[in-house]
Amino acid sequence: MADKAPPLRVVARDPGPPPRRRNPGPAVLSVLAYALLFGGALWYWRGRSPLAPAKIPQTSPSRAPAASDSAAPPRERQSAREALLSGEAVVPAAKHDYFLHLAKDRCDCGCGRTLSDCLANEKSCTRSPQLAAKLIQDSKFKIQN
Numbered sequence: 001m002a003d004k005a006p007p008l009r010v011v012a013r014d015p016g017p018p019p020r021r022r023n024p025g026p027a028v029l030s031v032l033a034y035a036l037l038f039g040g041a042l043w044y045w046r047g048r049s050p051l052a053p054a055k056i057p058q059t060s061p062s063r064a065p066a067a068s069d070s071a072a073p074p075r076e077r078q079s080a081r082e083a084l085l086s087g088e089a090v091v092p093a094a095k096h097d098y099f100l101h102l103a104k105d106r107c108d109c110g111c112g113r114t115l116s117d118c119l120a121n122e123k124s125c126t127r128s129p130q131l132a133a134k135l136i137q138d139s140k141f142k143i144q145n
């Protein structure tokens with residue numbers, strides 16, 4: 001028991017040159033190249049996808065979609081419906097009331113849905129765009145020019 005271990009002491013490192021920094025190896029470089037190719041392919045396929053959201057043309061604020069839009073091609077009719085659903089032609093201060101009316105008022109086409117539901121889901125209905133346009137024509141929702 002007389003052989004006790006001496007207490008620990010701090011030993012300084014040799015003040016030699018710092019260790020050389022290594023470049024990334026071939027495995028790291030190949031993973032990065034694969035990630036870049038994969039991301040590029042996803043970006044390319046997203047642009048070609050039929051599910052990608054189409055750019056909606058902006059409607060002028062002074063023109064609210066009317067009943068004559070039902071004679072327009074289906075794509076234009078759909079963008080008019082989307083403009084009515086988003087309330088593009090409504091004064092920002094009155095958007096809450098406009099959306100409240102869309103959510104409460106019923107379409108009179110016979111579907112029994114609210115105006116917003118009929119605008120969004122019933123593409124063959126010609127009454128819901130007319131009723132929503134009539135709401136916009138109301139003086140408290142219309143944009144003042």
